[in-house]
Structure formats: structure tokens, C-alpha cells
Amino acid sequence: MIDNRGREIEISRSERIIGVRARLDQQLRDVARIWRLRQPEAREGETEKQHHHAEQTGVEDVRTMARCIARVNIPASWGDMDEAAKKAILRHFPYGLYAVTVAHDGEDHGMTANWLTQAAFEPPMIVVAVENTSKTIAMIRDAHHFAINLFLTGQRDLAGKLGRSSEQSPQKLKGIKTKPAPVAGTPVLVDALGWVECRVVATLPAGDHTLVLGQIEAAGVEHEGEPLTLQEAGFKYSG
Numbered sequence: 001m002i003d004n005r006g007r008e009i010e011i012s013r014s015e016r017i018i019g020v021r022a023r024l025d026q027q028l029r030d031v032a033r034i035w036r037l038r039q040p041e042a043r044e045g046e047t048e049k050q051h052h053h054a055e056q057t058g059v060e061d062v063r064t065m066a067r068c069i070a071r072v073n074i075p076a077s078w079g080d081m082d083e084a085a086k087k088a089i090l091r092h093f094p095y096g097l098y099a100v101t102v103a104h105d106g107e108d109h110g111m112t113a114n115w116l117t118q119a120a121f122e123p124p125m126i127v128v129a130v131e132n133t134s135k136t137i138a139m140i141r142d143a144h145h146f147a148i149n150l151f152l153t154g155q156r157d158l159a160g161k162l163g164r165s166s167e168q169s170p171q172k173l174k175g176i177k178t179k180p181a182p183v184a185g186t187p188v189l190v191d192a193l194g195w196v197e198c199r200v201v202a203t204l205p206a207g208d209h210t211l212v213l214g215q216i217e218a219a220g221v222e223h224e225g226e227p228l229t230l231q232e233a234g235f236k237y238s239g
């Protein structure tokens with residue numbers, strides 16, 4: 001964190017949590033104030049103490065509303081999550097393994113991903129989480145199209161190869177057989193089980209990743225067989 005003289009300072013985790021809670025409380029107070037401003041009759045003839053009490057009640061009302069809307073239990077004490085449990089559970093989530101491929105400016109590129117799911121039947125959509133620092137996300141933003149290729153069981157080495165960062169391993173698709181998909185010419189893996197070519201419908205920041213929502217515009221089955229899973233490959237990318 002930077003202090004008010006522009007110097008970098010260390011802040012502890014508990015200080016960070018206190019900061020987050022203070023900001024959240026302030027936001028809740030702001031919302032509560034707006035909420036009460038919309039009901040002027042509620043403020044007439046109030047003493048300072050009554051006003052303060054009403055504001056706190058408003059904060060509680062807003063908290064309750066937020067809980068109802070989100071249908072989640074907002075913890076009373078922020079930051080007390082069991083980190084080990086979170087990691088253990090997330091690492092037990094079952095995943096498939098895919099190659100995200102893209103082309104832009106005459107360059108073909110691909111990366112391995114497991115954070116991916118179908119997101120709608122009609123129109124057919126998928127969503128994939130892509131690292132903000134990856135070359136892939138920059139290319140997807142430029143190309144507006146990408147493809148998802150489903151690895152076949154036994155293609156662990158290929159998944160590992162495309163899972164390296166392009167800084168360490170540039171031109172990852174070199175030597176891998178591809179063909180252009182019909183809509184935007186996105187390269188798809190000829191040796192994969194199959195693929196879908198997608199148009200980017202939306203992107204949403206998600207912490208260190210970006211969610212890319214893609215509408216499927218073309219699809220192809222290349223081989224019969226079983227898909228490779230993260231568990232079978234023995235890779236870790238979750239937690």
C-alpha cells in the first residue's frame with residue numbers, strides 16, 4: 001500500500017480486513033441514508049439519538065436485504081475463512097481439460113484451461129476464466145472470437161505443453177495440427193475430441209482472471225473417444 005507521502009508501506013492481513021470492513025460499513029451507511037431520504041416522513045421530529053438509531057437500523061435492513069438478495073450467509077466477521085478448507089474443497093471440484101485457441105493479426109495461439117463450463121442452452125454459451133496476464137486474453141479481446149477444444153484422454157502431454165506460459169514457451173501451437181474453424185478462421189486442434197468456435201458476448205473482471213462469455217457459432221467432432229479430465233492428467237489448477 002502507498003502512504004500519503006507516496007512511500008510503500010506494509011500492511012498486515014488483519015489491518016487489510018479492518019479496512020475492507022470499514023469501507024463496507026461506510027457503503028452500507030450511505031445506502032441506508034439514501035434509503036431513509038426516500039422516506040421523509042420517517043425523519044420528522046427526530047432527535048439526534050433517534051436519527052442515529054434509525055440510521056443503524058437502516059444499516060441492518062440493508063444487510064438483511066443484501067443477505068436475501070444474495071441468498072448467502074454474509075459472515076458477521078470478515079476474513080475468518082478457513083483457508084485450508086477452501087483450498088481442499090476447491091481442489092476437489094471435478095474439471096475437464098480444454099485448449100482455448102485464438103488467432104489475431106496472422107498469429108495462432110492456444111492455452112490449456114480447466115475453469116470452463118456451459119452457461120446457456122439457448123443461445124448456446126460457454127464461459128471460461130482466463131488469466132489477466134495471459135497472452136490469450138489480450139488476443140481474445142482483439143479477435144472477438146475463440147475456440148474451445150476438448151482434449152482426448154491420453155493427451156496429457158499436449159495439455160501440459162499448452163499450459164506453459166507463452167513467455168517461457170512462445171509459439172505453443174507450432175508443430176500441432178490445426179485447421180481454421182468456419183466462422184472466424186479460429187485455429188482448432190485436428191487431434192482433439194472436438195471443438196466449438198465462439199463469438200465473445202461479454203467479458204467480466206473476476207479478480208486475477210477475466211470471465212469470457214462466448215456464444216457458440218460452430219462446432220465439430222473430430223474423433224470418437226473419452227475426454228481428458230484434470231484428475232486423470234494429475235495437474236492442479238484450483239484452490
Ligand SMILES: Cc1cc2nc3c(=O)[nH]c(=O)nc-3n(C[C@H](O)[C@H](O)[C@H](O)COP(=O)(O)O)c2cc1C
Pocket residue numbers: 110111112113114115116129130131133134135136137159160162163164165166167209235236237
Ligand atoms: C492443467 C492446467 C489448467 C489450466 N487452467 C487454466 C485456466 O482455467 N485458466 C487460465 O487462465 N489458465 C489456466 N492454466 C494456465 C494457462 O494455461 C497458462 O498460464 C497459459 O499458457 C498462459 O497463457 P498465455 O500462453 O496465453 O500467456 C492452466 C494450466 C494448466 C497446466
